[in-house]
Amino acid sequence: MRHRLLVPAAAAACMVLAIPASAAEPSPGAPGIGDSYYPSYGNGGYDVSHYDLRLKYQPDTDRLEGTATIVARATQNLSRFNLDFALDVESVLVGGKKAAFKATGDHELEITPAGRLDSGKPFTVVVRYHGTPSEVEVGGYTAWLRTPDGGVAANEPEGAWWWYPSNDHPRDKATFDVSVAVPDGTQAISNGTLQSTTSRLGWTRYNWRSDKPQATYLATLAVGKFDVTTDTTAGGLPVINAYSKDLGANDGAARASLERTGEVADWLAGLYGPYPFNALGGYVPNVPTGYALETQTRPFYSPRQFARGANVSVVVHELAHQWYGDSVSLKDWRDIWVNEGFARYSEWLWSEKEGEGTAQELADYTYALYPADDPFWTVRPGDPGAENQFHRAVYDRGALALQALRNEIGDEDFFTILQRWPTEYRYGNASVADFRRFAEKVSGKPLAELFDTWLYTPSKPAAAAARSVALGAPKAPAEPKSWRKIQATNTVHSHGRDAHRGEEHRGH
Numbered sequence: 001m002r003h004r005l006l007v008p009a010a011a012a013a014c015m016v017l018a019i020p021a022s023a024a025e026p027s028p029g030a031p032g033i034g035d036s037y038y039p040s041y042g043n044g045g046y047d048v049s050h051y052d053l054r055l056k057y058q059p060d061t062d063r064l065e066g067t068a069t070i071v072a073r074a075t076q077n078l079s080r081f082n083l084d085f086a087l088d089v090e091s092v093l094v095g096g097k098k099a100a101f102k103a104t105g106d107h108e109l110e111i112t113p114a115g116r117l118d119s120g121k122p123f124t125v126v127v128r129y130h131g132t133p134s135e136v137e138v139g140g141y142t143a144w145l146r147t148p149d150g151g152v153a154a155n156e157p158e159g160a161w162w163w164y165p166s167n168d169h170p171r172d173k174a175t176f177d178v179s180v181a182v183p184d185g186t187q188a189i190s191n192g193t194l195q196s197t198t199s200r201l202g203w204t205r206y207n208w209r210s211d212k213p214q215a216t217y218l219a220t221l222a223v224g225k226f227d228v229t230t231d232t233t234a235g236g237l238p239v240i241n242a243y244s245k246d247l248g249a250n251d252g253a254a255r256a257s258l259e260r261t262g263e264v265a266d267w268l269a270g271l272y273g274p275y276p277f278n279a280l281g282g283y284v285p286n287v288p289t290g291y292a293l294e295t296q297t298r299p300f301y302s303p304r305q306f307a308r309g310a311n312v313s314v315v316v317h318e319l320a321h322q323w324y325g326d327s328v329s330l331k332d333w334r335d336i337w338v339n340e341g342f343a344r345y346s347e348w349l350w351s352e353k354e355g356e357g358t359a360q361e362l363a364d365y366t367y368a369l370y371p372a373d374d375p376f377w378t379v380r381p382g383d384p385g386a387e388n389q390f391h392r393a394v395y396d397r398g399a400l401a402l403q404a405l406r407n408e409i410g411d412e413d414f415f416t417i418l419q420r421w422p423t424e425y426r427y428g429n430a431s432v433a434d435f436r437r438f439a440e441k442v443s444g445k446p447l448a449e450l451f452d453t454w455l456y457t458p459s460k461p462a463a464a465a466a467r468s469v470a471l472g473a474p475k476a477p478a479e480p481k482s483w484r485k486i487q488a489t490n491t492v493h494s495h496g497r498d499a500h501r502g503e504e505h506r507g508h
Contacts, residue, residue: 042169294321341398357480
C-alpha cells in the first residue's frame with residue numbers, strides 16, 4: 001500500500017529541489033530528437049558514441065543479417081528509448097540483459113530495458129536483425145539501391161534505417177566500425193580505412209573503421225564487384241576509390257574525375273584548413289540513380305554523373321562537404337544551407353582557380369539568369385522547407401549569399417571565415433544563425449540585413465541592392481565557361497527519396 005505524504009507547499013517545493021537527478025523517476029526518451037522538418041527523426045534521452053556493425057550480406061538474394069552493438073550514454077533517467085530502424089529485429093540486449101522491444105510508427109524500434117538507465121551513465125545495446133532491404137518501404141520507398149551484383153546504402157536525409165539501427169540525426173554523431181562478410185569475389189566498401197580482410201568457407205569479411213565523429217546518414221555501405229585503386233595525398237592520407245566493373249561507357253570519365261580526389265582535397269585544405277578525417281576517396285556503383293552524396297571520407301557517385309564526360313566539379317562539391325556538412329554538420333535539417341551553399345560556392349572557387357569563370361562572374365550570371373517572377377526566388381535558402389530542401393535555390397542562391405558576403409566584408413575577412421569556421425565547429429554541429437554570428441565576429445560588421453536579403457527574403461533582391469554587393473551587372477553577363485559543368489551537377493542530381501518515386505528533385 002502506498003501512503004500519501006501531506007506537507008505544506010513550500011516544504012514540498014524544497015523537497016523537490018533537494019532530490020538529486022539520479023533519484024528522479026525514469027521516463028521514456030522522446031521518439032524524435034526535435035528536428036523542425038522531420039519531427040520523428042532521431043530520438044531523445046541518450047547520446048551514442050560508437051556503432052559496431054557486424055553484417056553478412058548475400059548479393060544474390062539481397063539478404064542482410066546483422067548485429068549492431070551501440071555504445072551510448074543516457075542523458076536522462078530512462079524507462080525506455082527508441083532507435084530508428086525498419087528491418088526485422090530478432091532480439092535486443094541492454095547491458096547484457098534481454099530487453100523488450102516492439103516496432104512502432106514506420107521506422108521506430110521501441111526498447112524497454114530490464115531496469116532503469118540512469119542519467120549520465122553509459123550503456124550498451126545489442127540488436128540482432130535481418131531483412132531484405134530493397135523490399136522494405138517507408139513512406140512508399142526504399143533508400144537501399146540494388147545493383148546487378150549487390151546493393152548500396154547512400155541517401156539523405158535518411159538511409160540508415162535499411163541497414164542498421166541508430167539515433168538517426170546529424171546532432172548525434174559517433175565513430176563506426178563496419179564489418180561485412182560477402183561471398184568470395186565480391187567486395188564491401190564503407191567509410192574510413194580498411195583495417196583487415198579475412199576469408200573463410202567461401203566468405204570474405206571486410207573490416208572498415210571511421211574514427212572521427214560521423215552523422216548516421218553519412219555512413220555508407222556498397223557491396224558488389226569493384227576495381228579498387230589506392231593512392232596517398234601529398235600529405236600522406238590514404239585515397240581509396242572503387243569503380244563497379246560494369247560501368248560501361250561511363251568508366252573512363254568516372255576514373256578521370258575521381259582519380260583527382262587527392263589533388264582536389266589538397267586544394268580545399270588550402271581554403272578550409274587541414275582535412276578533418278583519416279582517409280578519403282569515392283566510389284561509383286552501377287546504380288540507375290543520378291545523385292551524389294558526401295558520405296564521410298568516401299563520397300558516393302552515380303554513373304550518370306559522368307555520362308557527359310569527366311566531371312571534376314562534382315568531386316569538388318562532395319569533397320567540400322567533408323569540411324562543410326560532414327565535419328561541421330547542421331543542427332537542424334532547415335540549416336541545409338551550411339552544407340549546400342558552401343559546397344556549391346566551392347565549385348565557383350574551383351572555376352576561378354581553373355580560369356573558367358570567377359566566382360563574381362558566376363554570381364552575376366546566376367543573378368541575371370532568373371527573372372524576378374521565377375519561383376527560384378521564392379525559396380529561402382536559410383529555411384527552404386522540407387519540400388525544397390534540395391531545391392536549386394539552396395545551391396545557387398545559397399552561393400550568391402556567400403559572394404554577397406565576400407563583397408561586403410572583403411577577401412581577407414571572407415577567406416579567414418571560410419578557414420576558421422571548420423576549425424571552430426570541427427566534429428560538431430552549427431546553424432545558419434551560428435554562421436552569421438561567426439561572420440560578424442570575424443568581420444566586425446553587422447550582417448543581419450545581408451543574410452536576411454539573400455537567405456530569407458522570398459523575392460529577388462533589387463538591382464540596387466545587388467549592385468551594392470557587386471552583383472547584377474548593368475548588362476547581361478556572358479555565360480562563364482564553367483557554368484554548364486557546374487549545372488551538370490544539378491541536372492543529374494535527384495534527391496534520393498524522390499528519385500525512387502520518379503520525381504526530379506535536387507541532389508546533395
